[in-house]
Amino acid sequence: MTMVESPDPLLAELARLTAPEPAAAHSARVLARCHAVLAERGQPRAARPPLTRRRRLVDGALAIAVAVYGLMTIAEALRIASRLP
């Protein structure tokens, strides 16, 4: 921050005013809270748990079912389309 190059005596008097200090206990409490927030921010997100064998099987079965359903839908659509005049 740069100082104002002004000979204004009133502003100079303002600059000489005694700065009030916050209570030490308050500052310590705020620092602790901020450190807690920083620590929370710095922690890596919990890794996704690895898939179990059973879960993989269920996922696979669902994918096959969706694929079969999709193929049947397309086949039915083609069949109806072929009958149209």
Added chain:
Amino acid sequence: MDRESELALVERVRAGEAAAFDTVHAAFNARLYGFLARLARSRDIAEDLLEETWLRFVAHAGQLHADTRLGPWLFTVARNVHITWCRSRAMESRTAASLDLWPVPVPSESPFERTAGNELAQRLERALASLSVDAREVLLLVGVEGMTPSEAAGVCGVSPEAMRQRLKRARVLLADRLAESEARPLVHLREVKP
């Protein structure tokens, strides 16, 4: 703090380094407190607003631009926190007044009047506390904090020219209030019987 050190510090703050945050806190805590205490005219309220300012800083530390100037950034946040508080207080006052349950608080004298070291400082604190928030914040940023009018304009979200005008008006008001206070003695001597 020179610009190079400030840029390096900003980089460390962005990375979430606690030691860097401590450095920023040590450099600006008392200044922000003084600014907020004189704006709010209360030490207790200033402490609450100061806490909110630091928590916002920590919450947004990762999103700071690499070329952020910490002083203006922090004073902008502190000013915004104070504005939010003023709005909520105004709403509470209006509600209380309409319900006629509690008396609307009358602005009391600044706590700094009582602690000001000398008579001129005491008069200055009193004159400053009697001004509107708009006038006070300009004088605090430029006069007390030593910002240029352009930097103060950035903090208050106005153009540098508008800030120069505001500073001029605020300075005249402060001088008037100071002159008025000179006419009234601060210490009233009373006769004591022997």
